[in-house]
Amino acid sequence: MDQLFTTYLGDLLAGLWMTVRLTAVAFLGSLVVGTAIAACRVSPILPLRAFGRLYVELFVNIPLISLLVVVTFGLPDIGITFDLFTCAALSMILLGAAFTCEAIRTGINAVSVGQVEAARSIGLDFFGVLRFVLFPQAFRSVIQPIVNVFIGILLSSSLAGVIGVKDLTLQVSEINNEAALGLTTYLLAAVAYVVISLLAGGLGARLEQRLRVRR
């Protein structure tokens, strides 16, 4: 137990920092790419729609480890190499974007058709409909699913350890291979994950509360 705090505390904190960094980069990247893919999927341009559909179908169904391995160990075969962090972040963004896209699309479809038809009938154009009617309503119903995507990305960041990115989970495992510290380190790490998830959930709930329509 003493050894945990004298020798390994730095490693644990470094792992936690890596996990936070990786999750933040992957989440923000997923938001950007996911929104773009969602735009493709609702656009009137057929090839873009097909591309969006294919993208989501592909990356919702591929296991992250499989993608990580392709990006990290496969791509060098065709002369493309990144450092490990980039490999992990890239894979997580590719996957996260597919889930983000689905969350956003669900939000758009949660607004009833009548709303859009009413907006169009009073003469709003496409962007007017999006800006004044659709997005304000869709955004509210999308918060909870996006929080779920964030938590999913947080938990999946542990898999980056598989390709050697020293995140919290990998650090804990390595510490225990070196010095058997029992379950304490695992529980500490678990608490860290739970706390981050709870924080994200709480933040989402507050945001939802603040944006709620008061009728």
Add this chain to the structure above:
Amino acid sequence: MSTQDSLFDAAGPRARRRIRILTVLSLVVIACLVWAVLLRFGQAGQLAADRWAEFTQGPYLLFLLAGLGNTVAAAAASAVLALPLGLLLALGRLSSRTPLRRLSTGWIEFFRSVPLLLVVYIFVSGLPQYGINPDIFWKLVIPITLCSSAVMAEIFRAGIIALPAGQSEAGMSVGLSQSQLMRSIVLPQAVRIVVPSMVAQLVVLLKDTTLGYAVSYPELMKTSNNLTAYTNHLIQTYLIIAAVYVVTNVLISHLARYLERRMSGRPARIAQEALEVGIG
């Protein structure tokens, strides 16, 4: 008609022309991308037929099939264990006995917000320190069971809540006890409602088994890794394995969607928040 389809007017002549131009343009861009990827493969000599053809040969296929068998075994064992556990947890969380409810809620919330890999590592290098050292198969299956039981519990709970209150009220009014009510009125209907979500959950289970790669359980991912150590054809092997996973999961999710469509008309909608995001 969904909201996303009502966003546009039926296009007039000018909009149609614009859409046509953008269609052609986007097709050209996509074609260029595909061509660039193929060119890259070609320049690196990775398109050579013999690098891909080996996957049609018996010994290679058998080797990978053994891995696939282990993947299916792990996923099936986890599903068989997690389903009843999830149902019990859901009933516990809905129970009127406070300690039982707290325990189930705590279990569910804990295992929903802890990474599976961490739990796997607990079984691989944590518990052996206390003399608990099961077979590697169980070191993978037990953590998957623990984590997915939490998700399944939430799905079951959503299904039970989704039942119209009139069902339980009718049951109570004919004098059924609480457990009779659950057994003969609520559960038979709730289970039917959640079948599509449960099938969709199989996709997550299948993905979870790839963690075998991290702990050297010889499932498909680890097996392909072993194969590349021998053939050195990395990108071919990993792409093909990825394709196997994608195709399998697409088939499973289509089955889930088919089941859901067949059940529509019944109260088949389940609260969206119960559906876990299975990144991983």
